[in-house]
Amino acid sequence: MTVVETLLIYVGIPALAFALLAVLVLGGSARTPRYRPGRAWAHEDVWYLPRPPAVSGPSHAAPALTGGAPTVGSDRRTARGGASGTW
Amino acid sequence: MVPGEDEDRSGVPAGPFSPKQLARLDEALTLSSRETGVQFSLYVGVLEASPRRMAEDLHAALGATAPDSVLVAVSPGERRLEIVTGQDTAKRLPDRTCALAALSMTASFSGGDLVGGIVNGLRMLADQAGKPSLTPR
DSSP, X not given: OOHHHHHIIIIIHHHHHHHHHHHHHHHHHXXXXXXOXXXXXXXXXXXXXXXXXXXXXXXXXXXXXXXXXXXXXXXXXXXXXXXXXXX | OOTTTTSTTTTSOOSSSOHHHHHHHHHHHHXXXXXXXXXEEEEEXXXXXXXXXXXXXXXXXXXXXXXGEEEEEEETTTTEEEEXXXXXXXXXXXXXXXXXXXXXXXXXXXXXXXXXXXXXXXHHHHHHHOSOOSSOO
């Protein structure tokens, strides 16, 4: 076995395997946004509603919610209870 | 939003969650709402200076479905969670139940698991709310 062959087998192959594992581990998580407590939250506000039970045309769709900031100080209160939490 | 962050995600709706996370949230919201007859809705964003007031205003913005709705409002930036129940849902989900779910959620949030906390909290609320009643209210 020549020196080149020895190097290729005992250094090249482990290095290749190492690089492949590194790409698999780091490449997957880099794209997923991750929340870390204490960091600023720089995403836009989102509001999710459950899917309607059966999709059978636009006539059954829920009325569209008006966007933007809610009218503060509206006299119609719908809240009856709940809970708060901080972390 | 960091410039260039959503360049390689052009087909994905903009927002704080990955498609896989969105699928989990969608499943949790839809299943808990379908099982209980309660409309659960989830708000993730800024809650401003008076979070409780803002969450109640959001709940009021649900309009005709507000009495049957439960709003879970999470503000990751301000580290604040609000659960708001309506006229009918408050009977099925008393404040003590909501507080227990909130505690479980904030425990997950403080560990950095935003989606897991929301999913578990919704499951706890749905379990407590039970099946929709057959008798008319």
